[in-house]
Amino acid sequence: MTEHLKNLTCADFQSQLPELIGSGEDIADHPHLQNCELCRALLADLETIAEAARQLFPVMEPPDELWEHIESAIKEENAGSERV
Amino acid sequence: MPHSRFGTQPPDAESAPSAGLEPERADAPAATESVPAASPNSPPLDALSRAQGGDHQAFAELYAQHKRRIYSLCLRMVGNIAEAEDLTQEAFLQLHRKIGTFRGDSAFSTWLHRLVINVVLMHLRKKGLSLISLDEAMEPTQDEGPGRSFGSADLTLAGTIDRLALERAVGDLPAGYRLIFVLHDIEGYEHNEIASMLDCSIGNSKSQLHKARLKLRDTLRAFPRQEARR
Numbered sequence: 013m014t015e016h017l018k019n020l021t022c023a024d025f026q027s028q029l030p031e032l033i034g035s036g037e038d039i040a041d042h043p044h045l046q047n048c049e050l051c052r053a054l055l056a057d058l059e060t061i062a063e064a065a066r067q068l069f070p071v072m073e074p075p076d077e078l079w080e081h082i083e084s085a086i087k088e089e090n091a092g093s094e095r096v
Numbered sequence: 097m098p099h100s101r102f103g104t105q106p107p108d109a110e111s112a113p114s115a116g117l118e119p120e121r122a123d124a125p126a127a128t129e130s131v132p133a134a135s136p137n138s139p140p141l142d143a144l145s146r147a148q149g150g151d152h153q154a155f156a157e158l159y160a161q162h163k164r165r166i167y168s169l170c171l172r173m174v175g176n177i178a179e180a181e182d183l184t185q186e187a188f189l190q191l192h193r194k195i196g197t198f199r200g201d202s203a204f205s206t207w208l209h210r211l212v213i214n215v216v217l218m219h220l221r222k223k224g225l226s227l228i229s230l231d232e233a234m235e236p237t238q239d240e241g242p243g244r245s246f247g248s249a250d251l252t253l254a255g256t257i258d259r260l261a262l263e264r265a266v267g268d269l270p271a272g273y274r275l276i277f278v279l280h281d282i283e284g285y286e287h288n289e290i291a292s293m294l295d296c297s298i299g300n301s302k303s304q305l306h307k308a309r310l311k312l313r314d315t316l317r318a319f320p321r322q323e324a325r326r
Contacts, residue, residue, distance in 0.1 A: 034302035
């Protein structure tokens with residue numbers, strides 16, 4: 013079984029990657045990776061991207077006037093429901 | 097059992113949806129539960145309870161407490177300031193309509209987070225973005241799709257990513273890729289939750305996320321060369 017995994021082509025291994033990564037298991041010991049620098053580099057890059065994403069995007073401040081728009085929309089809705 | 101570095105840790109507790117979240121559908125009206133009323137001897141009610149009782153000032157307080165996180169979430173999901181403002185407004189209007197249905201089965205911030213995501217998804221559906229068949233709807237053309245990595249191993253990211261470059265690259269992702277990337281890698285949702293939200297298979301969610309990361313890798317590897325040409 014391990015031999016079979018070791019003999020995977022890069023194309024075969026990479027086609028299985030979404031499922032392997034999505035399983036949440038550590039795949040660093042996958043037999044194919046032991047001998048394939050290319051796929052190791054790919055995996056390292058994808059991990060780097062996933063880790064960086066967690067630190068990504070500061071919390072942004074909406075414009076001040078947005079609350080005024082929301083308030084007036086609420087008043088309109090309230091007025092509409094009172095008319096009905 | 098060892099886990100990979102792909103694990104989903106939300107940025108902070110407030111924005112963290114609970115795993116397998118489906119306790120209260122924020123997109124569907126739920127049975128209204130009785131709202132606690134203040135009696136002369138009871139302690140002051142918090143802003144949420146008062147807003148549920150129709151106190152407009154309390155609703156304004158809730159807005160002030162949550163506006164940044166909600167606006168930022170909308171901005172990440174749609175990648176456009178004007179749309180993010182419209183969606184933030186719509187989300188708070190929905191909140192105003194449905195706040196009385198919040199029963200406290202989950203944290204309010206979790207419930208609100210889910211409500212906002214539903215507002216954004218509704219918006220994207222109206223825009224014609226099919227979330228039923230993500231593969232068909234958002235498969236980029238051959239030219240713009242993420243490349244596989246059968247070629248040279250040069251230009252790896254070497255464990256570091258320029259934050260601005262990544263933000264820009266995420267903003268440039270096709271809408272479907274960005275949506276799944278934001279929900280999974282930034283917001284911390286699991287594939288089963290995303291599949292439920294987007295009405296797609298779990299395999300589809302995994303596949304789209306993988307393609308999004310590959311696309312980001314392609315973009316980020318090209319980034320130093322683009323910068324050098326400027």
